[in-house]
Amino acid sequence: MAVDGVNPLEAIGEAAGAAFGEALADGATAEDAFAAAADAVSTTASDLGMSEEISGSVIASAQEAFDTAIADGASPEDAFEAAGDGAREAYGNPLEAVGEAARAAFEGALADGATAEDAFTSATDAASATASDYGFSAEQIDPVMTTAQEAFDAAIADGASPEDAFEAAGDAVREAVGEGDDAGDMDEADGGMDALAGAMEVEPDETGGEMTDADDALGAAMDAAADQGGAPPDDFGSDSGEPAPASEPVPEGEPEPEEPVVA
Numbered sequence: 001m002a003v004d005g006v007n008p009l010e011a012i013g014e015a016a017g018a019a020f021g022e023a024l025a026d027g028a029t030a031e032d033a034f035a036a037a038a039d040a041v042s043t044t045a046s047d048l049g050m051s052e053e054i055s056g057s058v059i060a061s062a063q064e065a066f067d068t069a070i071a072d073g074a075s076p077e078d079a080f081e082a083a084g085d086g087a088r089e090a091y092g093n094p095l096e097a098v099g100e101a102a103r104a105a106f107e108g109a110l111a112d113g114a115t116a117e118d119a120f121t122s123a124t125d126a127a128s129a130t131a132s133d134y135g136f137s138a139e140q141i142d143p144v145m146t147t148a149q150e151a152f153d154a155a156i157a158d159g160a161s162p163e164d165a166f167e168a169a170g171d172a173v174r175e176a177v178g179e180g181d182d183a184g185d186m187d188e189a190d191g192g193m194d195a196l197a198g199a200m201e202v203e204p205d206e207t208g209g210e211m212t213d214a215d216d217a218l219g220a221a222m223d224a225a226a227d228q229g230g231a232p233p234d235d236f237g238s239d240s241g242e243p244a245p246a247s248e249p250v251p252e253g254e255p256e257p258e259e260p261v262v263a
Contacts (some may be wrong), residue, residue, distance in 0.1 A: 008135025030076035136143035
């Protein structure tokens, strides 16, 4: 059963990292260590209620990327990081998927002659089911759906068309999800929305296939596993991946500062 506040992608990433690192530390081959990681992902995804279609796609993409990297001569650690990239791509953008499911259900219901209210019920049902498929619990999903419903109802009451009311609901969800960054400012009742925000944060009109913050969490977990299994790369631990800035040059005409003498 999913635990309140769990970020599904982060959870499976941590499980994979722990299993991979432990197996390497015990002397397993790279292939056997990755098999252990894949088993851990499968178990964790099942515990979270993630659909087999999504978890299976994540594991398959990760396996393919890992095998390719090993065949190309990569180290186990580098191959594991490549697998993480494959997993992130396969998992995709949950917020985008939820929005697409909601819109398809809403427009389909309207086309079939449903009232705006009934069509929106179909939309929230589809959105909830899709979020559940991505491993989110009802406790995480329900606050977001409540926010969307309130915005939709308010727009309809103000005379908006069904389509405009649906857009208002979407805007309210994006705003609520964006507020999830300030976890310290949110009360306990908002814990589900906070966790959902962590994995679904996407700015409007900026989806464009960019990776979410949750995607980075999987990479971080895999980096941690690599640290357990072998020597890290030179830039390991750098959040930005950019080299440290060079020291500022001493202006011309000024003496170089002397090194302190240690007694």
